[in-house]
Amino acid sequence: MLNGEILEQTRFPSPNPSIDLYIVTYAVNGLKVKGLLAVPKQQDITDGFLYLRGGIKNVGKVRPGRIVQFAAEGFIVFAPFYRGNQGGDGNEDFAGEDREDAIAGFELLKYYPGVERVHVFGFSRGGVMALFVGIYCPVASIVTWGGVSDMVLTYEERKDLRRMMKRVIGGTPAKYPERFQERTPLHYLDKIHAPTLIIHGIQDKNVSIEHSIRLEEGLKKSGKTAETWYFPEFTHYFPPKVNRMVVENLCAWMKKQAEKLVK
Numbered sequence: 324m325l326n327g328e329i330l331e332q333t334r335f336p337s338p339n340p341s342i343d344l345y346i347v348t349y350a351v352n353g354l355k356v357k358g359l360l361a362v363p364k365q366q367d368i369t370d371g372f373l374y375l376r377g378g379i380k381n382v383g384k385v386r387p388g389r390i391v392q393f394a395a396e397g398f399i400v401f402a403p404f405y406r407g408n409q410g411g412d413g414n415e416d417f418a419g420e421d422r423e424d425a426i427a428g429f430e431l432l433k434y435y436p437g438v439e440r441v442h443v444f445g446f447s448r449g450g451v452m453a454l455f456v457g458i459y460c461p462v463a464s465i466v467t468w469g470g471v472s473d474m475v476l477t478y479e480e481r482k483d484l485r486r487m488m489k490r491v492i493g494g495t496p497a498k499y500p501e502r503f504q505e506r507t508p509l510h511y512l513d514k515i516h517a518p519t520l521i522i523h524g525i526q527d528k529n530v531s532i533e534h535s536i537r538l539e540e541g542l543k544k545s546g547k548t549a550e551t552w553y554f555p556e557f558t559h560y561f562p563p564k565v566n567r568m569v570v571e572n573l574c575a576w577m578k579k580q581a582e583k584l585v586k
């Protein structure tokens with residue numbers, strides 16, 4: 324099995340008649356992992372969109388309506404469920420080996436018929452995943468929204484997640500700093516070559532704005548292209564009307580980056 328190879332594809336009810344949805348089983352280092360694929364019925368789609376969700380296990384599950392929302396902007400969208408979820412092999416380990424699920428998702432889209440470029444998007448914990456895909460893969464653009472960038476900072480800020488992080492990662496940052504460092508993309512930003520858009524609500528209590536500030540500063544220090552959209556009045560979750568506007572705008576931003584590559 325090649326990484327990213329689609330092993331099984333089953334139709335899933337779509338809330339949008341112009342977009343086909345599929346539950347996909349794909350290969351990741353010998354594991355069979357599940358994900359959701361959205362394919363617009365129009366024939367001229369050339370851009371893939373890798374959607375990397377937040378949370379862990381049943382917290383932050385992929386929502387079909389959200390995936391369709393991005394597909395409706397003119398992308399073939401793939402959203403991994405991550406290993407161990409919804410019938411997939413393995414165990415999710417919070418931006419450890421499950422990063423390979425995201426990287427293989429990039430491969431799936433890269434070789435999907437008609438796709439010429441792949442963009443990557445990460446929300447919340449998915450921000451770490453998106454950045455690592457950008458570090459390891461030739462993506463067209465990267466967007467993080469309320470994204471984690473520093474695992475030590477997450478451990479410090481989120482007391483409610485400490486037990487899970489100690490169990491999954493195998494200890495604390497004080498005891499095993501190297502395990503947290505290898506899950507923190509801030510240390511590897513020099514390997515990112517795609518333009519990056521950082522979106523964050525300044526009132527966010529789930530993932531503090533400090534994550535985005537550190538990412539912005541790190542990218543600029545490494546001479547990378549970084550753009551920020553900071554929203555002073557919003558938390559981790561934006562009001563529906565604003566959310567739709569930001570989705571439209573970030574998709575337009577991605578297409579603009581794609582146009583630059585074509586030129």
